[in-house]
Amino acid sequence: xxxxxxxxxxxxxxxxxxxxxxxxxxxEVVERPASAVKELVExxxxxxxTRIRIDIADGGRTxxxxxxxxxxIDAGDLPLALCRHATSKIDGSDLLNIHSFGFRGEALPxxxxxxxxxxxxxxxxxxxxxxxxxxGGRIDAVKPAALRGGTVVELCDxxxxxxxxxxxxxxxxxxxxxxxxxxxxxxxxxxxxxxxLCDTSQGGDRVLFRADTAASLSDRLTNVLGRxxxxxxxxxxxxxxxxxxxxxxxLPTFSRGNAxxxxxxxxxxxxxxxxxTGALRGAYMDVLSKNRHAVAAxxxxxxxxxxxxxxxxxxxxxxFRDPGLVRGLIVSGLRHALAQAGHRASTTxxxxxxxxxxxxxxxAPVYQMDHASIGAxxxxxxxxxxxxxxxxxxxxxxxxxxxxxxxxxxLPLGAARAQMHENWILSQTETGMIIVDAHAAxxxxxxxxxxxxxxxxxxxxxxxxxxxxxxVGAVADRLLELDLTKLxxxxxxxxxxxxxxxxxPAILGNCSAKALIRDLVEELEDDDHAEPLSLQxxxxxxxxxxxxxxxxxxxxxxxxxxxxxxxxxxxxxxxxGQCNHGRPTYVELKMTDIERLFGRS
Numbered sequence: 001x002x003x004x005x006x007x008x009x010x011x012x013x014x015x016x017x018x019x020x021x022x023x024x025x026x027x028e029v030v031e032r033p034a035s036a037v038k039e040l041v042e043x044x045x046x047x048x049x050t051r052i053r054i055d056i057a058d059g060g061r062t063x064x065x066x067x068x069x070x071x072x073i074d075a076g077d078l079p080l081a082l083c084r085h086a087t088s089k090i091d092g093s094d095l096l097n098i099h100s101f102g103f104r105g106e107a108l109p110x111x112x113x114x115x116x117x118x119x120x121x122x123x124x125x126x127x128x129x130x131x132x133x134x135x136g137g138r139i140d141a142v143k144p145a146a147l148r149g150g151t152v153v154e155l156c157d158x159x160x161x162x163x164x165x166x167x168x169x170x171x172x173x174x175x176x177x178x179x180x181x182x183x184x185x186x187x188x189x190x191x192x193x194x195x196x197l198c199d200t201s202q203g204g205d206r207v208l209f210r211a212d213t214a215a216s217l218s219d220r221l222t223n224v225l226g227r228x229x230x231x232x233x234x235x236x237x238x239x240x241x242x243x244x245x246x247x248x249x250x251l252p253t254f255s256r257g258n259a260x261x262x263x264x265x266x267x268x269x270x271x272x273x274x275x276x277t278g279a280l281r282g283a284y285m286d287v288l289s290k291n292r293h294a295v296a297a298x299x300x301x302x303x304x305x306x307x308x309x310x311x312x313x314x315x316x317x318x319x320f321r322d323p324g325l326v327r328g329l330i331v332s333g334l335r336h337a338l339a340q341a342g343h344r345a346s347t348t349x350x351x352x353x354x355x356x357x358x359x360x361x362x363x364a365p366v367y368q369m370d371h372a373s374i375g376a377x378x379x380x381x382x383x384x385x386x387x388x389x390x391x392x393x394x395x396x397x398x399x400x401x402x403x404x405x406x407x408x409x410x411l412p413l414g415a416a417r418a419q420m421h422e423n424w425i426l427s428q429t430e431t432g433m434i435i436v437d438a439h440a441a442x443x444x445x446x447x448x449x450x451x452x453x454x455x456x457x458x459x460x461x462x463x464x465x466x467x468x469x470x471x472v473g474a475v476a477d478r479l480l481e482l483d484l485t486k487l488x489x490x491x492x493x494x495x496x497x498x499x500x501x502x503x504x505p506a507i508l509g510n511c512s513a514k515a516l517i518r519d520l521v522e523e524l525e526d527d528d529h530a531e532p533l534s535l536q537x538x539x540x541x542x543x544x545x546x547x548x549x550x551x552x553x554x555x556x557x558x559x560x561x562x563x564x565x566x567x568x569x570x571x572x573x574x575x576x577g578q579c580n581h582g583r584p585t586y587v588e589l590k591m592t593d594i595e596r597l598f599g600r601s
Contacts, residue, residue: 030110032169033060033158034178039107040153041186044068045193047151050213053196054183059175061158061166063200069150072123075130078142081119082112082134108153113137114165115158121151136161172201180209184224185270187211188263188297191220221248221297225261228254229295234341236298238333241325243302245333250295251341252287252578263297266307272316276300279327283334286540287575288582296334300326339574343412343585408564412571413586416563422555425563432590438558439551440579441570447547447580448573449507450487451540459488461503468501468513469494472521479520487542511549519545544580 030036037054044052047070057063073081111117112134122129122145129147133140159165169175180197187195191214199206214220222230233248247265264276276298284294308319320326408415413436414429425436453459472479476497484491488505501513508516523545558566570576570585579585 030107030114030158032178033064033175034182036060036064036111036115036155036158037066037179038182038186039111040064040066040155041183043107043153044070044151045186045190047071049150049193051194051196053198054179055198055200056176056179057199057201059169059172060179061169061172061175062156064155064158065152067150067152072126072129072149072151073119073121074123074126075121075128075142078119078121078130078132079139081108082117082132082139083109111155111158112139114161116156116160118154118156119151120145120147120154122147122149124149176208182270183209185263185265188221188224189265189268189270189299191215191217217246217299218248225297233295234337236333236337238329238336240329240332241322243300243306243326243329245298245300245329247296247298249283249298249334249337251344252284252292252294252338252575252582253584254295255284255288255292255582256295257292259293261295262293265297265299266309266318267301267304268299269309269318270316271309271318273318275320275323275327276330279330280334282327282537283331283338284582285537286335286544287338287578287580292582298330300330302326341577342572342574343570343576411568413567416560416567419558419563422557425558425566427563427567429588432588432592432594434586434588436567436570436586437579437584438563438566440583441566441576441585443547443551444576444579444585445566445569445573446507446551447544448575450505450543450547453507454486454539454543458486460506461485461488461490462506463490463503464501464513467492469498470501470514470517471498472517473497475521475524478524479517482539482542484542487539487546505546508546508549516546516549519548547580 030039033056037056037060041052041054044066047068049068049070051069053067055063055065055067108117108119113136116133116135118131118133120129120131129145130142131145132142159169170178176199183195183197187193187209194213195209195211196207197209199208211220211223214223218230218235221233229248229250232254233250236245236247236249238245250261259277262277262280264271264273264280266273266276280294280296280298288294306321308321409428409430411429414427414434416425416427418426419438420426423438425434425438427434427436450459474497476493476499479499480491480493488503488507489501490503492500492502494500499517501517504511504513504516520542523541577585
């Protein structure tokens with residue numbers, strides 16, 4: 001070791017001052033204005049507030065004010081509230097038994113370290129209110145204040161003490177949207193609390209979001225997420241081994257192109273957890289294509305000791321003691337609800353259809369008679385057109401009534417009246433008309449039959465007279481490893497990268513073995529999944545591809561009994577409201593909507 005090494009000055013370890021520690025901690029807790037709003041509103045909820053008002057200016061940069069009617073803070077505790085790791089919510093003896101939003105005691109000191117923070121509060125039963133101010137970590141003395149009750153926390157000039165952080169903020173509009181999203185998530189978790197979010201920029205008082213006290217969770221979700229959500233979602237309520245799943249999940253045809261409309265909560269706390277989102281995607285795998293995302297608001301409730309919410313200072317990540325149990329509950333609970341929905345499709349499909357039509361408005365209302373009953377209309381038509389009784393549609397009605405004993409128009413999907421362009425079935429109902437995509441609908445029906453056969457006794461196979469040899473490349477080994485005999489496929493190795501197909505599923509009829517295998521190869525090569533698929537999921541994905549080869553082809557003319565048989569089977573089959581890729585299989589137009597298109601209302 002040389003002299004230079006002996007003379008080298010080593011850096012000394014030193015204790016950082018309290019202000020630096022708080023600014024460092026603020027970097028984890030307060031990422032942007034929305035983070036600050038979330039922490040302050042959660043404090044208000046922990047104080048058992050029933051009404052919370054949030055005012056922001058410039059996206060929260062210059063002002064964040066949270067006013068609540070909670071139990072307040074005693075004047076003597078205000079200085080302590082600004083000290084790190086000081087909290088009234090836990091005693092520190094058990095960090096796995098958390099019943100409140102906050103518990104780390106970091107939010108207020110962190111906010112006071114990077115902005116100008118003022119807390120005014122009046123504790124329940126106290127003689128008066130008090131206020132305390134902190135700026136850049138410097139705390140002023142407690143002073144008397146005028147306040148009837150509750151707490152007002154005002155944060156001005158966020159990040160003024162750490163101006164470099166301001167450069168990382170987005171536009172005012174983006175930050176305002178982030179704040180709104182944070183409030184909406186908390187409002188969903190607390191339907192018994194009223195929330196108001198206002199923008200006070202430039203001296204205004206514009207209401208950005210408002211949610212009055214709701215009688216139920218479903219009412220609150222409809223209020224926050226809109227009427228379309230309430231009309232196109234399924235109630236979820238499942239329980240397993242002390243873990244309960246509640247909330248609402250959207251129909252597959254109500255899906256979106258991104259995952260921003262997925263809201264997940266654990267014991268009332270909004271979270272962003274990859275395991276939970278993966279379970280949600282897995283539940284919809286059977287009914288949605290990979291580029292579509294379900295809409296859902298799901299609430300997992302369990303004993304606090306079964307989940308660790310102390311993973312990150314922001315408390316948006318959680319770890320479950322038994323993640324497999326929670327994942328299984330989500331998948332099974334959602335799939336059961338989707339199966340119960342039957343052939344139901346979202347109302348927004350019809351809205352989009354009507355939106356594509358732009359009728360001309362008449363100058364004056366058009367006279368129209370009242371609607372006659374179905375029987376009266378049928379009799380009138382027969383009288384006006386004597387040959388009507390011999391027409392195909394009349395024979396169609398007779399065929400349906402003979403088999404069901406029910407007037408066809410009263411059935412959910414009505415009675416088929418015509419087929420357009422060798423694919424689209426036009427059906428008449430009591431209240432309007434339905435347009436069915438015959439190929440997509442039959443594809444779903446075949447898929448469900450294939451799954452049922454595989455589950456019960458395996459899919460029946462039909463032998464090919466001459467085995468078909470197909471080159472598939474490197475995926476040949478994966479195909480052979482899957483053992484597809486239970487799917488009605490018998491494959492043998494036939495040299496490097498080549499297989500021989502000996503049997504195909506009988507339900508598919510005279511299908512092209514080469515086209516079928518090509519589809520299966522494409523499915524296996526598609527690795528665009530959020531997480532590895534289980535063997536059952538892989539088999540279901542393969543069945544979905546196979547179903548397309550056994551479905552009614554576009555361009556095939558269907559007879560009236562065939563069309564009605566398809567409608568009746570749709571009514572009796574789960575998930576038939578959407579094809580295997582999440583697209584709607586039918587569109588329903590109400591009579592009032594059709595009349596509006598023609599200016600008759």
